[in-house]
Amino acid sequence: MNTLTEEIQSPAVLSLGERPMANALEHEAIYIFREVAAQFERPVLLFSGGKDSITLVRLAQKAFWPAKIPFPLMHIDTGHNFPETIEFRDRLVEELGVELIVRNVQDSIDQGKVIEETGKYASRNMLQTTTLLDAIEEFKFDACIGGARRDEEKARAKERIFSVRDDFGQWDEKNQRPELFDMLNGEIEIGQNVRVFPISNWTELDVWSYIQKENIEIPSIYFAHKRNVFLRDGLIWSAEDEVVFRAEDETVEEKMVRFRTVGDMSCTAAVESYADTIDKVVAEIRDSKISERGARIDDKRSEAAMEKRKQQGYF
Template identity: 75%
Template sequence: MFPRELEDEAIYILREVASQFEKPAILFSGGKDSITVVRLAEKAFYPGKIPFKLLHVDTGHNFPETIEYRDWLVNKLGLELHVRYVEDSIKQGKVKEETGKYASRNAAQTVTLLDAIEEFKFDACIGGARRDEEKARAKERIFSVRDDFGQWDAKKQRPELFDMLNGKIEIGENVRVFPISNWTELDVWNYIKEEKLRIPSIYFTHDRMVFDRDGLIWADSEFINKSEDEVPYSTKVRFRTVGDMTCTAAVASEADNLDDVISEILSAKISERGARIDDKRSEAAMEKRKQAGYF
């Protein structure tokens, strides 16, 4: 069962965003957490329309299933979506394309994101990050103030007592807002089940060409530099968390429905972010990205 007090808290936070900020946006990736945030926004402002635009930073290395879902949801709800591309940032010389075995555009998203925030003058960006995911996220506030360079300083966070959220910012600053901070991975899946939400097919078992690297199952992709001994093969997998194809590992699975997915999570021996290759670069990988302006 999903604890409805979490939904109440998230709806309260989203309404606070609408009342305290002039140009908020939802950071939407097509993953389960941002899908949940959009559903909460629907309920927060029903019967009116969601008063936030959607922003997607597209690395060009996304799973096709999430892009297909993104476009379907935007069309279904009649939302306004802005897409900005990491490829454009690379062509403009603002960021350098990584090379080598573990090349990824994950960190490069920061530049594109900050440029988009400046372009559209967004003063608040709503994300689906949760505190149970990763230690850097565990210490971040619900209203997370970023300076005029988009940087996050954990030592300068504001206190959040009870339900008092302080969105006051100076010119050039913006706030990242995390309405489902206090949810767990299991809470998200139970909510998706109870709300009967459609999600990308990539979250359920499917046949996919993959290869093994560093004890993880990688999706075979033209964007990944494989060695000769990394031979692709077909097997049944699903994705527990969804990022770029270059930084998200699959898990072997037969779960083809929500009940089976939830059962798998209950018995899992590794964390959700254990399948995120980008977090394995260092112990402080996520915090360093956030300090630079990452989501």
């Protein structure tokens, strides 16, 4: 038999210089998952196919083993996902034996609830909010578990682990419940829901180190590959997918790239990289001089971009 004490005090990947809390963070996240299952009637795990939500799935497996994850996964599909992500999602769900709910932004557009953006920076990222809020209402979800982290962005740094949203899905950032010690207050009224962030205290490097240590499979676009791309505003955009708008004077070239986040294709830029294994990716993140969301055009729209989106109900 093993001694868990040793396990916690000496993480296997210590020599790589990543945050050693990876293990303490894991125990904290598992605690949060169990609180969700115990305190709410209809939780759901919001699954995007990105590394953060894949990490959530592994943590949920650990929290409830040997039982199955006691809630469904839900994907809000913008229709602009990388095909590799969708393929990966379907395989994972089958292995887990859990229910997958998919709701499409295209449906919200067809129903006239949202209007597709046009132009150079057109993206469906913002439109997800409406589809998400409709799905929450449709299924009467009272807790939506997401992979947001406080290190991602300044407004997210102020997010609670249990974050209450009103009937309109809105975040009242000035009137948040204080969270003391380990105690999570999930009391809500009918119509309200709680956004839950089990990996709030993880950094990008913590997530990558965890994926490395746990040997978790992730979509191939996270690793360096050859891709036809073009440059705009100093960022590298995929030229292989028609949903990414490209002007005629923007010339296509082939580069070795990988994606650091896997959001909607239309707002996720690639980075030049030769990191084609998890070990190389972890090393690259550790030495990186650019923050993760530096490659997300949705955050560059204004200094307060994320806060505004969150007030409207965005994840």
